[in-house]
Amino acid sequence: MVFNNKVKYTAVPLEADDTPTKKTLCSHCSPYLTKKNISAFVIILILSTAFFLVACIGGNFQSKVCSDNNSMHLISKPQNKYHMQKNLKIAHSRRRLPHCIIIGVRKGGTRALLQYLKIHPDVQVAPDEIHFFDSNENYSKGIDWYRRRMPQSFDEQITIEKSPNYFVDWNTPSRVKMMNASIKLLLIVKDPFYRAVSDYVQIRENRLEKDMEMEEFEDLAIDPISGNVRINYKAINRSLYYIHTKRWLKFFPLEQIHIVDGDNLVLRPFEEMEKVETFLGLRHYLSDDHFVFDRKKGFYCIHRENGAHKCLNRTKGRPHPKIDPDVMNQLNDFFEPYNQQFYELVGKTFKWPKAVGKRSLKRKH
Numbered sequence: 537m538v539f540n541n542k543v544k545y546t547a548v549p550l551e552a553d554d555t556p557t558k559k560t561l562c563s564h565c566s567p568y569l570t571k572k573n574i575s576a577f578v579i580i581l582i583l584s585t586a587f588f589l590v591a592c593i594g595g596n597f598q599s600k601v602c603s604d605n606n607s608m609h610l611i612s613k614p615q616n617k618y619h620m621q622k623n624l625k626i627a628h629s630r631r632r633l634p635h636c637i638i639i640g641v642r643k644g645g646t647r648a649l650l651q652y653l654k655i656h657p658d659v660q661v662a663p664d665e666i667h668f669f670d671s672n673e674n675y676s677k678g679i680d681w682y683r684r685r686m687p688q689s690f691d692e693q694i695t696i697e698k699s700p701n702y703f704v705d706w707n708t709p710s711r712v713k714m715m716n717a718s719i720k721l722l723l724i725v726k727d728p729f730y731r732a733v734s735d736y737v738q739i740r741e742n743r744l745e746k747d748m749e750m751e752e753f754e755d756l757a758i759d760p761i762s763g764n765v766r767i768n769y770k771a772i773n774r775s776l777y778y779i780h781t782k783r784w785l786k787f788f789p790l791e792q793i794h795i796v797d798g799d800n801l802v803l804r805p806f807e808e809m810e811k812v813e814t815f816l817g818l819r820h821y822l823s824d825d826h827f828v829f830d831r832k833k834g835f836y837c838i839h840r841e842n843g844a845h846k847c848l849n850r851t852k853g854r855p856h857p858k859i860d861p862d863v864m865n866q867l868n869d870f871f872e873p874y875n876q877q878f879y880e881l882v883g884k885t886f887k888w889p890k891a892v893g894k895r896s897l898k899r900k901h
């Protein structure tokens with residue numbers, strides 16, 4: 537075949553390899569180090585980072601992947617956009633000693649108070665009772681042990697823990713003062729008689745779970761020989777708010793202690809929480825919409841954005857036994873002078889004894 541001069545010749549490889557050479561970034565680089573490969577790698581990296589962030593923040597999976605063992609706790613599943621905001625900023629958080637402690641009183645409604653405070657975006661709460669100040673064993677572990685038990689919080693947030701036994705513990709006020717003399721304290725109290733019964737019900741349930749016997753409330757509260765109230769029976773003694781508050785006031789001025797009305801917290805949670813926000817210097821965030829009355833539970837529960845609501849667990853809001861009316865009257869008379877002294881001490885009056893029982897309270901809604 538004759539070719540004319542215009543025939544074009546294609547270059548023939550010198551070696552018997554007809555695959556085109558890959559364009560690497562430099563002459564001595566690996567053949568895989570091409571612009572195309574690097575771009576693909578960068579895109580995959582961006583996509584997986586984005587997926588990771590969305591999964592962590594959106595709470596699609598909860599695992600240690602979302603946490604740093606040294607300093608961060610697991611990012612909890614967000615319940616609403618405010619929790620998402622908290623989670624978004626998790627990288628800047630750290631554990632700090634509490635700015636406020638719910639010191640008690642046991643069975644006063646401390647858990648409800650803590651859970652309601654937890655709704656506030658500027659608050660982080662320690663989920664467990666730490667018992668740092670009232671346990672010599674824990675106290676001897678030092679302040680850093682205590683700090684490590686605190687939740688992560690951001691600079692603009694306050695941290696709160698609750699251990700209801702602090703109120704009646706002899707060592708706690710001085711120890712708290714040593715940690716922070718200007719700390720804010722929350723004390724939630726309720727009708728002393730109903731609080732004592734609630735205390736008894738808790739102990740009875742714990743004992744029955746261990747197959748242990750438990751006397752009737754009336755037999756524990758009243759000495760069968762003298763017929764007098766047993767002031768040293770713990771369920772009774774913890775209801776003597778005057779005595780315990782007086783001890784705290786030797787260490788802290790009244791301005792640093794806010795007294796929450798536990799009976800009103802049950803009936804009108806928003807009203808009590810508004811006062812708590814003011815005391816803690818928090819912006820007013822909680823509203824009536826955060827609470828929904830649950831007929832089955834007989835108490836207010838937390839209203840979530842998705843329409844569901846979260847009630848406290850079954851150990852809160854237990855049924856109470858019917859107490860002999862004579863014993864009830866005797867106890868109310870016994871508590872009366874302590875109540876009056878308490879009102880004077882804290883400059884606030886409560887409507888004790890409550891005119892109606894727990895069941896009637898529930899029916900009011």
Ligand SMILES: Nc1ncnc2c1ncn2[C@@H]1O[C@H](COP(=O)(O)OS(=O)(=O)O)[C@@H](OP(=O)(O)O)[C@H]1O
Pocket residue numbers: 641642643644645646647648700733734735737738801802835836837848851852853854
């Ligand atoms: N929203 C809501 N749901 C359920 N229960 C509520 C609520 N608000 C206040 N209370 C009252 O809280 C009582 C338990 O008090 P504490 O949380 O302080 O108990 S504890 O000391 O931590 O064991 C608990 O006492 P009992 O009724 O005897 O179970 C309740 O009266």
